[in-house]
Amino acid sequence: MSGPRLILADDHRLFAEGISGLLGESYDVLRIVEDGRELLEAVEELKPDIVVADVSMPELNGLECVRELGESHSAVRVVLLTMHRDVHLAVSAMRAGAAAYLLKYGGADEVLRALGAVNAGGTYVAAELREEVERALASAPEPSHELTPRQVEIVRLLVEGLAAKEIAARLRLSRRTVEYHKYKAMERLGVESSAELISYALKRGISPL
Secondary structure: OOOOEEEEEOOOHHHHHHHHHHHOOOOEEEEEEOOHHHHHHHHHHHOOOEEEEEOOOOOOOHHHHHHHHHHHOOOOEEEEEEOOOOHHHHHHHHHHOOOEEEEHHHOHHHHHHHHHHHHOOOOEEOHHHHHHHHHHHHHOOOHHHOOOHHHHHHHHHHHHOOOHHHHHHHHOOOHHHHHHHHHHHHHHHOOOOHHHHHHHHHHOOOOOO
């Protein structure tokens, strides 16, 4: 097949297989993987043109994979998919180097439009988020107030009401690592308690999972 070469990464395999079926013969789907570590290994082995990845994957999340691939395989374009309408994460993703950021419920046509734009060398943000993301990117807030993708992920779970132990189990991290990222997020944002951190997150539009 002569179409662009893709790897799909999503821990919900049925969803990934649905995307694969949608792409038909226009794209060459090389492999479907189910976590971030597998994705990095597959990229190293198969050298795809485009990666389509879920934001909330085990091992390494989608945003972490964007950063890793930006350093090791900068020619690979990454399209991120998520169920969550989170402007802050979308902005973080585009700043990190994602080529596109889509909502899973956005429909098949939007996925195809995004892939067309990315394959042509452009970028794409879900129509539902585009105006807010472009405005946020243009405003260029101070970097010191930007959380890392892992910090955002942990804060989102705190907003959902999970304790550090539960977050550690969900993300397959140690509790100590979760506490460290929580502390660094509080330090970066200048807040002194978990309640202040959650309040700040809600004001910034960091939604629960």
